[in-house]
Amino acid sequence: MKFNRRNFLKIGAAAGAALAATGKPVSAMELSPGGKSVNKQGVERKKVPYTCMTCNIEDGGIAYVENDRIVKLEGNPKHPGNRGRLCAKGNAGLLHVYDPERVLYPLKRVGKRGEGKWKRISWEEGLNEVAGKIRAHLKSGKPRKEIAFKWGRNRTHGFIDRWMNALGSPTTMNHTSVCESSKKMGMQPTWGPDIETPDFANTKYIINFGSNILEAAYFHNPYAQRIMDGVAGNKAKMVTFDVRLSNTAAKSDEWHPVFPGTDGVVALAMANVIMSEGLYDAQFINDWVNVSADELKAHLAQYTPEMAENYSGVKAEDIVRIAREFATAKPATTYTYRGPCKHLYGSYNERSAMLLPIITGNIERKGGYCLPRGMGWNGVSPSPEHPHEHSKLHQPDNYPLAGHHVSHHIAFQLLKGEEKVAIWMDYYDNPAYTFPSSHVWEKVYQDEKIIPYFVTFSPIISETSQYADIILPDVSYLERNDPENMPSDLLPWISLRQPVIKPLGESMEFRETIRQLALKIDPDGSLNIKKYFDYGSSENYMKMHFDGVAGLKELGGYEWLKKNGVYPDYGDLSPADYKYYKGGKAVEPEYGLHMKEDANGKVTVGGKKRAGFGTPSGKIEVKTDFYGKAGFNPMPVFKAHPWHWSGGKKILKYGQMVLTTFKWNVHTQARTANVKLLTEIVHKNPAWINSKTAAKLGIKDNDLVRITSGVGHMVTRANVTESIHPDVVAVSTACGHTAGGRFAQAMNNAKADAWARDDDPDLKNIWWNDKGVHPNAIIPVCTDPIGGSQGWFDAVVTVEKAKSGDKYGDVVASVEKAVAFYEETLTYNVAGKNHKKMHPELANAPQAEPVKVVSRGDYREFDPVQLA
């Protein structure tokens, strides 16, 4: 083209005429009458409390805001969970807000799914399209369950259920089976709640089974502080069983690299030692456990320390010693996270680990293993009922105890046509990256016959949302409202997540998007939907939650919470001991909740009825009928994984190892990958291989290695180290992204031609070329038939030096082979051929009663009564 002043003037003149002819455009710029007073001396800095959501811990924060821009985030010292401190992810949180690769406008797919072609549309157009599709489906008479909603992180506290229940669809799908659901399903039948709150700060002994609590597990920031209080301030001893020398293991007094999935047998053997040596708390067992000490002794006798050594590799003498130390330390506590529970029979492992604090009477005592504390808020009325229709995607057949569902089966169920989907909604979710055999999800999302219409509320274009037909962008966590509560401390609390700034661009808070959709779907109320969404605004919805809460109400309810962020106010945090002080006295938690007098209690102790535990008997149910009635062993037992063991012998061949994954302290599974300050710290994930194992295989540090599972293979580099069990290869999550942004994908200047953004100053800061390799595609589905959890740490792989033609970053995975693993894992469920084989001890037990599978709501919905 010829660019000269003559052309400029000609085109400019024509442009003037054109702009005049097309109607005067709305001016982007207005002259303010009299001009504005400009303050060059700076602007007011506001402090706005909020609740973090970079992960699921829900710490309290303070946002410092200038001119509606967040300039800094800090911990809220009034929040009893995190006591004024944020973790690295929390500190970097504002980068989620200002990420230039965030979706700020509704986008509509153009071209093929996943092709990356979008056009911006108005909210009106987007909402009309989605509402039109849903309304048409509802009016069509087709099954409502074909309207499906899958979430990955749901902190809406019932709002997604409200939405789906109002639509009359039971097809709400969560993520918990890739998280810790078998821990939950080990705990809930045993003592009621799905989680524990160990009193680390006041303990004398901690046994940590498979939790990297100083970095990544529930509730890493609050618990890391309390563990340090306990270890440094109270001289507590900490013993960690983990396949890998995590930073938690490294900070422990002892690290025992345990063979994957055998934490349970170690715990059972310790319990055996404690019972057989008379180190147990006879009074506690007598009062509060539903089996006698003699029954326990008889049951545990089979789990000798030598047997546990055979499976776990932990020396029998260490097992005996640690058992004695734990039983006599008083107070003492255990803690578990994914290590024990993410296996084929992970629920049994969790129940086995729970035995230790139970038989030593360390339950609900200062420094012990305590029930979670919580506070509630009011529900919002009216509230729609859960639909009566059943969806196998929500709750599959033959997993009667999987109260938190089996979400990682869904892609396979869809492939096999178990259920039909007409409209798929996706929220805070990325299964095409975070789920096992993630390539199967990718295939399902790509197939318009399986998912004819796909709407996402994602604020980023991830490995999953890239396949959406339409994006109605949600806001970041610093621009939204939610009520919050977590048992991250023994002082209970409720808190508010509130927008600290106005939503950027045209992004819209999910609760508001759904409200507008509902009103478009049912404008006159004839579909019985509108009335559940007539709350006016998200802020009003929060008012409905909080204004009536006793105690808070007297202070000013929601308005008070907006100013303070968290309720109650426990006083001033002392920098000396990090306790709260009121009137000169330290605020101490309440212990012995089960011992509280309660006229309706089921258990009488000391001549008085007590509150007890949330089980049918009110006692701790070491023997649980829920398991028994569903066809599982009612006692805590150990089941050796048939992929790893046969007749008590390890069956791994030369070069074979168990693949495990792990999380970093600076990353969630997927959402932090494009946060530059975090990804600069961790962006690659070489495979941890034990130095002796590596030597046998001729693998040197940094060598290119091929890791092959039954599903496929990946090519990565070796991190040869002493810090891992010799039979284990570990590859972290959070790396190897194929979508999500330039930091997630390490699109630096060297790749500027592909990315074409070489004047972006941040690209110059991406000094690394290596984005790592993501292992999930090659990890087969392996499901705990009890809790429904994915056995992330069960896959047997062969590790060898890379072959000719292998390239770093190769990931090759077969859908057919992944489906074969899915078929295999079904054989372990209660109706499968391997169920009885794995439970020979139940051969003479009464036949399990058929269990009715019930579709239920989705938030912590396990209701034992429905399984009784």
Place this chain on the structure above:
Amino acid sequence: MTESPAQPQDAIKNLYLFFAQLFLKEVDAPLLERIRSGELRAPLEEAGMDLKFLEGDAQAALDGLAVEYSALFVQPGSFPPFQSVAQGGRYLTPDADQVELFYQKYGFEYRKEYPKLFPDHLGLELWFIASLIEAEQKAKAANRTQDEGVYAAARAEFLKKHVAAWAPKYFETAARMTKHPFYLPMIEFAAAFIDSEIERANV
């Protein structure tokens, strides 16, 4: 015919507005018609632009333009035309405040709903210059010589402090990002125009 003194300045102002529109929003149906069969076609073709690809079905042409607009300026993976992003790698750095303060200093306020944008969007910065030219023209027409000078100086200062600081490099990058028969020449055209403006303002 002799150009009146106002005509070049009108043309320059309108060119700023034209580019502001192109960067702020997707091409809409009325503008498409002015480009492919209205008064814009001849001068654009004379400048060397081939507009044949825009002929045929209007909706298809608009969709094609919208997809490219999104790929270049809107969707993740594009290069959003904001001074903060270009200079600081994220939205709403203090640069955005400085730009907004500049607008306010001269009595201007940007419409945040057009569409919901931050003050340092390329389109808004160009629109602001157009607005300064208009204010300068009005001051001149009203014999407010001092105001006329203030607006002229503001325009030069804004070009120097803000537009010149990032837009030329941005155009260069954006031009490399596309082979699109409309957006590539338009970006090149905008780059040449802004370069000439910077040169003329001697900043």
